[in-house]
Every structure is written in structure tokens, then in C-alpha cells.
Amino acid sequence: MTPERYRRICDTLDRRQPDLTVIMDGVHKPHNIAAIVRTCDAVGILDVHAVLPKNRARMAAGTAMGSQRWVQVHKRDESTDVIRELQGQGVQVLAAHLSDDAIEYRQVDYTRPTALLLGTEKFGVSDEVASAVDQNVTIPMMGMVESFNVSVAAAIILSEACEQRRAKGFYDQPRVAAARYHELLFRWGYA
Amino acid sequence: MTPERYRRICDTLDRRQPDLTVIMDGVHKPHNIAAIVRTCDAVGILDVHAVLPKNRARMAAGTAMGSQRWVQVHKRDESTDVIRELQGQGVQVLAAHLSDDAIEYRQVDYTRPTALLLGTEKFGVSDEVASAVDQNVTIPMMGMVESFNVSVAAAIILSEACEQRRAKGFYDQPRVAAARYHELLFRWGYA
Ligand SMILES: C[S@@+](CC[C@H](N)C(=O)[O-])C[C@H]1O[C@@H](n2cnc3c(N)ncnc32)[C@H](O)[C@@H]1O
Ligand SMILES: C[S@@+](CC[C@H](N)C(=O)[O-])C[C@H]1O[C@@H](n2cnc3c(N)ncnc32)[C@H](O)[C@@H]1O
Numbered sequence: 157m158t159p160e161r162y163r164r165i166c167d168t169l170d171r172r173q174p175d176l177t178v179i180m181d182g183v184h185k186p187h188n189i190a191a192i193v194r195t196c197d198a199v200g201i202l203d204v205h206a207v208l209p210k211n212r213a214r215m216a217a218g219t220a221m222g223s224q225r226w227v228q229v230h231k232r233d234e235s236t237d238v239i240r241e242l243q244g245q246g247v248q249v250l251a252a253h254l255s256d257d258a259i260e261y262r263q264v265d266y267t268r269p270t271a272l273l274l275g276t277e278k279f280g281v282s283d284e285v286a287s288a289v290d291q292n293v294t295i296p297m298m299g300m301v302e303s304f305n306v307s308v309a310a311a312i313i314l315s316e317a318c319e320q321r322r323a324k325g326f327y328d329q330p331r332v333a334a335a336r337y338h339e340l341l342f343r344w345g346y347a
Numbered sequence: 348m349t350p351e352r353y354r355r356i357c358d359t360l361d362r363r364q365p366d367l368t369v370i371m372d373g374v375h376k377p378h379n380i381a382a383i384v385r386t387c388d389a390v391g392i393l394d395v396h397a398v399l400p401k402n403r404a405r406m407a408a409g410t411a412m413g414s415q416r417w418v419q420v421h422k423r424d425e426s427t428d429v430i431r432e433l434q435g436q437g438v439q440v441l442a443a444h445l446s447d448d449a450i451e452y453r454q455v456d457y458t459r460p461t462a463l464l465l466g467t468e469k470f471g472v473s474d475e476v477a478s479a480v481d482q483n484v485t486i487p488m489m490g491m492v493e494s495f496n497v498s499v500a501a502a503i504i505l506s507e508a509c510e511q512r513r514a515k516g517f518y519d520q521p522r523v524a525a526a527r528y529h530e531l532l533f534r535w536g537y538a
Contacts, residue, residue, distance in 0.1 A: 164491070171489045187378055195499055197490035226491040262510065298362045298509065298518055299388035300355070300417040300535075304502070308386055311499040312506040318489065319453065327489055344491075 157345050165344050171327040173200040175269035181235040182209045182276035183306055191307035193224045199318040203228050207235045239288050242271045251289040252309050253281040258292035266317035267324050274306050348536050356535050362518040364391040366460035372426040373400045373467035382498035384415045390509040394419050398426045430479050433462045442480040443500050444472040449483035457508035458515050465497050
């Protein structure tokens with residue numbers, strides 16, 4: 157590994173946000189998954205939880221995810237399990253969802269430990285999941301079409317989270333625990 | 348047309364922003380073009396200029412664009428012509444581009460007449476175009492990967508433009524000239 161490469165990996169690890177995460181709840185188109193994971197890397201997310209749809213899309217989706225090196229994608233069976241687990245760790249779980257009781261995405265404090273849940277391309281977030289999370293958040297729509305592409309919605313909300321965290325200095329000093337930091341440094345650098 | 352449909356079309360036209368536009372400079376993957384045009388609709392953009400790459404991608408790209416009903420996609424041959432034309436109308440042309448003299452995207456005043464230019468998936472914005480525009484703007488990257496997907500970059504910048512314009516009441520009263528408003532009302536409603 158060149159010194160430049162080593163520096164770049166350390167710089168990235170120094171900016172990783174262990175308390176910001178994404179749950180893809182049934183997102184299955186490979187180009188959407190790829191774009192979401194790429195955006196997660198760019199805003200400093202370490203872990204993504206992927207609940208794959210229970211049908212043949214599973215395979216295609218699995219492929220796109222394997223290609224991701226800088227973000228750990230954890231395959232999960234039930235989104236409600238992931239939600240409860242994160243809530244148990246004190247994480248606020250937000251669903252990107254156009255519901256009546258949703259608040260606008262810029263009204264949220266993303267400097268709190270936060271997980272953002274995204275729904276499927278076709279059916280969005282289920283009622284069960286929408287009520288299991290702490291808050292539904294929505295991006296205002298000014299046009300004829302009723303929703304954004306899911307990777308676009310993810311990016312709009314995560315870029316706001318990134319700005320809030322930048323303003324508070326969250327990217328200015330390492331936030332990942334030492335053991336995990338060194339494990340990732342090894343894996344990214346040499347594996 | 349039902350009264351509800353008519354109302355919905357009028358509401359959308361009342362929020363259209365004739366002085367906000369996008370230039371796709373060689374973007375050619377159909378799912379990216381589709382996602383960008385869908386985002387344009389959602390933030391109230393009326394017109395998009397598409398400079399198609401000069402090769403076989405032209406056809407695929409052309410297909411994705413024909414499917415767009417609520418945003419007018421103008422096919423153009425040369426991006427420098429579009430840039431000069433818009434500048435001649437007093438529009439600030441911004442290129443989404445990671446260059447040394449770029450400023451951060453949230454530092455821009457998007458309530459001015461604005462065009463946002465996006466580069467190709469593979470090669471980005473050419474040097475010629477980067478120096479023809481008024482300003483290069485960049486979205487900070489905190490990770491290992493060096494750029495966002497192009498439709499994601501478009502959405503992040505356009506959602507900031509949308510927020511600024513919402514805060515200034517730009518969506519609260521009709522801004523499209525009467526003749527064009529009625530032409531679009533007819534086309535969307537009956538054609
Ligand atoms: C294409 S949308 C799903 C549309 C689906 N027909 C529905 O009604 O929910 C896919 C996902 O993108 C996210 N999304 C899209 N537009 C959004 C918006 N304006 N606000 C919040 N989330 C949005 C949500 O997570 C949604 O489940
Ligand atoms: C995939 S990128 C092109 C990457 C290309 N290798 C380059 O160096 O420009 C496609 C387009 O998305 C936009 N884009 C992607 N990431 C961006 C960022 N961080 N800031 C501004 N624009 C970005 C730009 O318009 C770019 O031309």
C-alpha cells in the first residue's frame with residue numbers, strides 16, 4: 157500500500173459516523189442499491205442494514221451489495237427486528253415516508269444517533285413499519301409525480317444529515333472505537 | 348378530466364419555476380435520465396436541456412426522455428451553445444463539478460435565475476464546459492468514493508435550490524407567463 161493510499165483510508169476512517177445508519181427495507185433494484193451505498197460512503201456511513209424482499213429480486217439485489225467495499229452491508233430478515241434493536245441502543249429510527257403524520261426532513265436533528273429507513277421502489281414503507289419507527293419524515297414534492305426515486309430520496313435526507321454534522325464538527329475527529337477502526341484499516345488496506 | 352385532476356395540474360403549474368433549469372451534458376444512462384427528470388418535476392422545473400453523447404448511447408437516452416410528460420426535455424447538440432444562450436438571458440450557469448475553484452453547493456443563491464449543468468457518468472464535465480460556466484459547485488465528499496451518482500448529485504443540489512425558493516415564497520404564487528401556462532394546461536390536461 158502506498159503512503160498516499162494509507163493516508164486516504166485513515167482520513168476516511170477518521171470521518172466515519174458510527175451513529176448514522178441506513179435501513180433499506182425491501183429496496184431491490186441493483187442500481188438503486190448501488191447508488192444508496194455509494195451515497196452512504198460519501199456521507200461517512202459505516203453500516204447499512206438490508207432487508208431483502210422475499211422473492212426472486214433477492215438474488216439480483218445480493219449481487220449489487222457484494223460489490224461494496226467501504227460500507228458494511230448487513231443482510232437481515234425482518235425490518236422490525238432491526239428497528240427494535242437500534243431503538244434499544246438509543247438510536248432514533250426515521251422512516252422516509254409520505255404519511256399524514258410525517259414532519260419535513262429539515263426539521264429533524266440528525267446529530268442525534270440516527271437510522272434512516274427507506275421503502276421499496278413500488279410499495280414504499282408498510283403501515284406496520286411506519287408505526288414501528290420513531291418518526292416519519294418527508295421531502296416536500298412540488299410537482300405532478302408523487303415520489304422521488306428511492307436513491308434520490310436517500311441522498312436528499314442524508315446530505316442534510318451530513319451538513320448538520322459538518323456544522324457541529326462531527327467529521328473533524330475520529331468517532332469510531334479503536335478496535336473497529338483497526339479492524340477496518342486492516343481490511344480496507346490489505347484484504 | 349375530473350375536477351380533482353384539473354386542480355392538481357393547476358396547483359403544479361402554479362408552482363413551476365421558469366427560471367430554474369437543468370442541463371444534462373452527456374448523461375446517457377436511461378435510469379439516470381429518468382431519475383433526474385423525475386427530480387426536476389418534483390422541485391418545479393419546467394425545462395431541461397439534454398445534450399446527448401455523440402455515439403450509440405444517443406438512442407437509449409432518447410427513449411428515456413420521450414417518456415417524460417411533465418417536464419419539457421429539449422434535445423440540443425452543443426452544451427456551449429445552451430450555456431451562452433442562458434447566460435445571454437441573465438441566467439447564472441453552474442456546473443456540478445469537483446474542481447479546485449469550485450464553491451460548496453450551499454453557498455450559492457439559487458433564488459437568482461439558475462441553470463445547473465451535470466456531467467457524464469464516466470468523464471464528468473469537460474474543461475471547456477467547466478470554464479464556460481459562471482461557477483463550479485461541489486458537494487463535499489467524506490468517503491472513499493470520489494463522486495456521487497449523477498442523479499444523486501442533481502437531487503442534492505436541486506433540493507437545496509428548492510428549500511431556498513420555498514423559504515422566499517417562490518412556490519406560493521404563479522410564476523409562469525400566462526400564454527405558456529395555458530398552453531401547458533391544455534397539453535397536460537387533454538393531449
Ligand atoms: C418510489 S418511493 C415509493 C412510492 C410508493 N408508491 C409510496 O407511496 O410510498 C420509494 C421510497 O423512497 C422514499 N421516498 C420517495 N419520495 C419521498 C419523499 N418525498 N419523502 C420521503 N421519502 C420519499 C421512501 O422511503 C419510499 O418508500
Ligand atoms: C459520476 S460523476 C463523474 C465523475 C468523473 N469521474 C469526474 O471526475 O468528474 C457524474 C456527474 O455527477 C456530478 N457530481 C457527482 N459528484 C459530485 C460532487 N461531489 N459535487 C458536484 N458534482 C458532482 C457532476 O456533474 C459529475 O459530472
